[in-house]
Amino acid sequence: MAENYFNSLSLREQLEQLGKCRFMHLNEFDDGVNALKGKKMVVIGCGAQGLNQGLNLRDSGLDVSYALRQAAIDEKRQSWKNASENGFTVGTYEDLIPTADVVLNLTPDKQHTAVVNAVMPLMKKGACLSYSHGFNIVEEGMKVRDDLTVIMVAPKCPGTEVRAEYVRGFGVPTLIAVHDDNDPNGEGLALAKAYAVGTGGHKAGVLMSSFIAEVKSDLMGEQTILCGMLQTGSLLCFDKMIEEGIDPGYASKLIQYGWETTTEALKYGGVTNMMDRLSNPAKIKAFELAEEMKDIMRPLYNKHQDDIMTGKFSQTMMADWANDDKELLGWRADTAETAFEKTPAGDVEISEQEYFDNGILMVAMVKAGVELAFETMTSAGIIADSAYYESLHETPLIANTIARKKLFEMNSTISDTAEYGCYLYNHACVPLLGDFMKGIKSDVIGAGLQLNDMTVDNARLIEVNEAIRNHPVEEIGGTLRGYMSDMKRIV
Amino acid sequence: MAITLKNLTVDFDNRFQCKKINWTINAGEHWLITGSNGSGKSALAAILAGYGDIEAGVITNAPEKVGLVSFEAQAELIAAERRKDDADIMDVIAEGTPVHEIIDAVATDRHTADKLIEKLGLTPLLNRAFRKLSTGETRKVMLIRALSCNPGLLILDEPFEGLDVDSLSALQAHLTEVAGNTQVLMILNRLDQCPDYITHVAYMHNGELQQTVDRTDNDAYDALMQLLHLKTTELSIPPADPDFTLPPLNAEQPLVKLTNAAVRYDEAVIFENLNWTINAGNHWQLTGPNGSGKTALLSLITGDHPQCYVNDIDVFGFKRGSGESIWQIKQFIGYVSTALQWEYTVGTSLRNVIISGFYDSIGLYSKYTDNQRNIADQWLQVLGMADRSSDTFTSQSYGDQRLLLIARAMVKHPPLLILDEPCLGLDDMNRQRVLALIEIICARSTTTVLYVNHHAEDKIAGIDNYLAL
């Protein structure tokens, strides 16, 4: 295995790379897809990202085809069907890679070393290799041929969203980067920008960043608030409601759709708006619960960030890859056996507001997770913009997947890397919150506060509101959502 | 006791027919009958006053005594007076029947008659010959007769038309009082005048009673109001945005040309060897059973079907798959379908939904111009939704959403408007509303319309090319 690229850099270089992040202005994309016009784009892999990015790029007038591994073609696997039913040219590496001006590596991260080693010798001189996640370059230290340009265009959304937003005439926020070691012709940025336009990303906002900042923030976000916290929260809240005698069907539904409903408020107006959806007494309660959980979970968030920075996380995961994914598959099977997963949502009507009123603890968990992830990332040197996208911004998108088919759907939509990190987090976080959960009753999860008197202390309410509004994730969130709604004049 | 009309077909001198009317008017209900001109609303009311020849069906519990006010009845009375004059022409100069006699002939309720004579300002005219009155004055006489004859049912066809302000308010006040114990059936053109005591609304179209709405059903009532708005107002299509110009199209070229088109999934062939040319100005209706590939065919044209890249398709001068983007295609097309409505789940305002038609987007992501905003507001006016421009799209009724999406599709005056089953999933009332709007578009714009429907009855005037799949 090659050396971890991040660890090979000096501290000065590390900090410089981590701090690379700039929100690009729409007029920086005036050249559209021109830099890619007439060039041959060959996508490897036709899964969640591969198919959906390819559809967008083709609809933007670019020349897209798919190189699949021989077995996928011979067995007419799903990836082959995805590509051929959609009218794309499909071929083997030997057929297509030598003709490619840009090779888009959209295979699962754990396959990247094998895939890149297989295609690199076939690539023509001066071509471009692109990724949608920097793991292979940063954590595995992949060395790419000197004459090749290496870029990253990483949509900050699941593949289905990448397509759905494009069809609407918009796009998803996207991070682009050029690997400084591989930009022989200085054309990396132009290609990455054109690629981002081709997927529609420029309309929703593009962060110009680095491979390193992308990897270290992406891993942190997905392991903690995005997937880990939602998994842990689902399991703990469900078991607590059963213990408290809430109807299992109701409990199951409250959680399955509750994440989506409450985080929808997050999407429009940040943590502040989500908290504002609660009654005053419930808001104060949620605030206090979140503060308590933040104190309890802070060491865990720090550990995740530390392990990501030192490369310990990727080492552990790669050891599991080498061990045929034994841990990953075991944890996946365990999740399927949990009471929450096995209890179908009941046929009960729950109004939008009721998800807030009866899900106070869930709201508190989202708040605690978003703020902690953001705080931890920024104090590790990740720029606020990037930390925002990797925490608050993506939370509703992941919550949507739980609404579709519970944790099973979430874990099958996210990458294996995210899934592995999610389980790691969950295993540590469930026991960590054990004592805290002992004090929880159905008033904050399942039944609502049911107060006759809604009075709150004015001074306390002001204090709580200010604490919520003044959190740094709200500040950057306000700015970035402002950019978005500048272009996206909806709400 | 309820008045019921069952399967009733009534002929009026071979000029007009009310067909297959099924209607129940329960005691205590007050009805308003609406419809466009010539829809048969007056005829329907006239049936209850005993006019017309019943060809089929039955009326039960028809009221014994009806107080009727209508232009027809007014004309009849005036004509009868004229005939009297003609009859005793001899040598005396005919004075004609004085007003008080005309009233007294029917007024069994003296108190009401005297009260209204005074309130409507007829006292100085009581001795005047009826035939010498102005139209407005004869109308007042008609009203007094109808209201003072102790009717079991009052039929008032445009009772407020042509009345001066004072008489109007006196009449309205009186009717409000009367409605407490006499059943009222009213016909009005201007619905803003609909009195509060009206409990039900009937909608006539082509001699058929198409809708009856309980006024407490707010959604149904609002929908009916809008249908009437589309049907009864002289509407024109708002203009295109002068600053929004599409690239010019070659007039020699067809808008769309499909050569040996096919759509296949796995081994299943949806259609193949399909050749189709759509020239500007030729409206088309596409028919075919479910699953015959109508939507697939359309999406080859719009670029929403991935197999458009493996077919031989020319659209608006582009050969598909030659490096054009789908936005270059979509700019020429306005598109409405049920699927679009399902996808249009963005919490944006009605105005923004219409403006989004300029940008072919679901939701609005571009800065629009003042002009575009104005045009959108004009469309909302056409739809009768001007007062709701800032409401959210998702909170609108299904039928209203459909109308808005049609306006969105038309806002840029596209060369081609594709309506994929625009009435699908709509109830009868909303179907009527959508068809009314499409007819206006076909008649009053230069857009070529491609209309898909498997219901033969939803034909649209002006579409005369057919393709069956």
Ligand SMILES: NC(=O)c1ccc[n+]([C@@H]2O[C@H](COP(=O)([O-])OP(=O)(O)OC[C@H]3O[C@@H](n4cnc5c(N)ncnc54)[C@H](OP(=O)(O)O)[C@@H]3O)[C@@H](O)[C@H]2O)c1
């Ligand atoms: N999912 C997300 O939300 C997300 C978001 C942003 C970025 N990304 C990044 O996008 C990339 C792709 O992720 P994904 O989620 O789209 O993956 P995916 O859905 O699992 O799809 C992977 C595709 O690669 C093919 N493949 C698997 N192993 C292969 C091998 N050894 N050689 C060649 N092809 C192979 C698979 O087809 P066959 O098995 O049939 O060959 C499949 O079509 C990753 O770098 C990921 O980090 C993902």
Ligand SMILES: [Mg+2]
């Ligand atoms: Mg991510």
